[in-house]
Amino acid sequence: MTRGKTLAGRTFALVFLLSLVVMLASALAATAASFRSYEHEAEAKLLAQASSVADSLESLDGEEAMCRMLEGYPFVGLRCTLVRADGTVAFDNEVPVAELDNHLGREEIRTALELGRGITLRKSQTVGTDMLYAADSMSDGHVLRLSETRTSLASFFGGMSLQLVVSLVVIFLLSLLAARIITRMVVKPLRDIDLSNPLENDAYEEIQPLLARVDSQKRELQAQNEELKRAVSLRREFTGNVSHEMKSPLQVIGGYAELMEKGLVEGEDVPRFAGLIRSEAESMRGLVDDILVLSRLDEADAARTEDVDVAQAFARAAERLSAKSDDRGVSVELISSGRCVVSGDNRLVEQMAYNLLDNAIRFSPKGARVRVEASSELGVVTVRVSDSGPGIPDELKARVFERFFRVDESRARETGGTGLGLAIVKHVAEACGGEVRVEDNTPCGAVFVVSIPSIAM
Numbered sequence: 245m246t247r248g249k250t251l252a253g254r255t256f257a258l259v260f261l262l263s264l265v266v267m268l269a270s271a272l273a274a275t276a277a278s279f280r281s282y283e284h285e286a287e288a289k290l291l292a293q294a295s296s297v298a299d300s301l302e303s304l305d306g307e308e309a310m311c312r313m314l315e316g317y318p319f320v321g322l323r324c325t326l327v328r329a330d331g332t333v334a335f336d337n338e339v340p341v342a343e344l345d346n347h348l349g350r351e352e353i354r355t356a357l358e359l360g361r362g363i364t365l366r367k368s369q370t371v372g373t374d375m376l377y378a379a380d381s382m383s384d385g386h387v388l389r390l391s392e393t394r395t396s397l398a399s400f401f402g403g404m405s406l407q408l409v410v411s412l413v414v415i416f417l418l419s420l421l422a423a424r425i426i427t428r429m430v431v432k433p434l435r436d437i438d439l440s441n442p443l444e445n446d447a448y449e450e451i452q453p454l455l456a457r458v459d460s461q462k463r464e465l466q467a468q469n470e471e472l473k474r475a476v477s478l479r480r481e482f483t484g485n486v487s488h489e490m491k492s493p494l495q496v497i498g499g500y501a502e503l504m505e506k507g508l509v510e511g512e513d514v515p516r517f518a519g520l521i522r523s524e525a526e527s528m529r530g531l532v533d534d535i536l537v538l539s540r541l542d543e544a545d546a547a548r549t550e551d552v553d554v555a556q557a558f559a560r561a562a563e564r565l566s567a568k569s570d571d572r573g574v575s576v577e578l579i580s581s582g583r584c585v586v587s588g589d590n591r592l593v594e595q596m597a598y599n600l601l602d603n604a605i606r607f608s609p610k611g612a613r614v615r616v617e618a619s620s621e622l623g624v625v626t627v628r629v630s631d632s633g634p635g636i637p638d639e640l641k642a643r644v645f646e647r648f649f650r651v652d653e654s655r656a657r658e659t660g661g662t663g664l665g666l667a668i669v670k671h672v673a674e675a676c677g678g679e680v681r682v683e684d685n686t687p688c689g690a691v692f693v694v695s696i697p698s699i700a701m
């Protein structure tokens with residue numbers, strides 16, 4: 245941005261120059277008009293004077309009497325010439341008559357002889373300056389001419405120099421004032437803009453689009469900022485939860501190992517303690533695995549898009565969990581109808597199926613049956629995983645999908661699990677463009693329903 249180029253500065257300079265030019269031009273025009281009217285007045289006055297002198301000469305008898313009278317006449321600043329009808333000069337109060345040539349060629353004399361009176365403005369052949377001539381003809385053919393030095397524009401101005409200086413100063417000051425007032429008027433609404441509330445400004449209509457843009461960008465930034473804060477706090481919470489979850493198995497492992505180290509474990513108890521240590525290590529590995537899956541899901545790019553048969557993914561997961569289900573005497577029934585193919589990442593969809601089945605098996609009472617129904621209808625693949633476990637209270641149905649949320653915290657160690665399983669399920673369903681929800685099963689238990697848009701054949 246170049247400094248010094250301000251709207252206020254530019255407006256001020258422009259308005260100042262413009263008003264100065266306009267005011268000077270109008271002052272000049274007014275002076276010229278008054279000069280013109282002054283000239284008209286001077287002409288009329290000189291003509292009147294000429295005709296009054298001519299009138300007084302009319303009553304005299306003969307040229308000699310006329311010349312005598314003219315000699316005694318008090319002409320102030322006026323030249324008086326009496327011209328005969330043949331153009332020769334009979335009298336002149338400034339130039340000796342002998343030096344004067346025939347005046348028939350002079351315009352004012354000719355006009356007076358023809359029309360009775362004549363007036364001309366020209367350079368005098370005799371005196372050499374700009375002169376105003378007024379001639380009046382008499383009944384005996386003589387023409388009386390009066391002339392005076394014409395006031396030039398410069399001397400006209402000179403005569404009013406004080407007024408001119410005063411009006412120039414006034415014009416200058418008025419221009420400054422006008423520029424100041426207009427600049428303020430133009431710039432004030434811009435200076436007064438409150439950018440913290442762009443749309444509440446009463447500014448020019450022309451800058452409304454700009455303000456609207458500022459407003460929308462501000463909102464966008466605020467939203468991004470909040471999103472960022474939320475992400476930071478979620479991450480912090482997640483890290484806190486992860487370290488907390490890791491601590492318990494590590495403490496257990498550390499405790500058992502210490503007992504064994506100090507020889508406090510009897511020989512026959514060693515396999516049992518080693519088994520406990522192994523199971524804690526396994527649950528830690530499960531936690532680490534789940535965290536890795538989640539972080540893969542967080543980087544959306546890592547998820548591949550391929551054709552995934554959801555029914556087959558559930559079948560593979562059930563196969564992997566068969567030892568566990570056999571152990572609990574829980575049977576898993578798989579029913580599928582239609583082509584249940586969606587677009588997603590095979591490994592992640594199988595992980596989703598694994599987590600849902602694992603929960604259903606874990607929370608089902610011994611000897612119960614878990615049902616998986618996959619169907620494809622109206623462009624949506626729906627999988628319903630039903631069990632007959634404790635089910636999920638209505639008010640917690642949304643919260644079970646949060647990371648590390650458990651319905652019964654005190655029983656968490658008993659039922660096992662990382663607390664991340666359903667968070668992964670939700671994430672995978674959404675990554676495939678679908679969703680997951682939980683419903684009640686009848687007469688008891690939970691039904692987890694996954695719906696994902698299918699891909700056309």
Ligand code: ADP
Pocket residue numbers: 599603604607631633634635636644648649650651652660661662663664665666667690
């Ligand atoms: P966990 O590893 O603890 O099972 P999940 O995220 O998979 O974590 O599940 C979160 C919580 O939701 C579980 O701790 C449990 O309280 C509840 N839950 C999940 N599945 C079921 C189910 N099929 N029946 C009853 N409660 C369930």
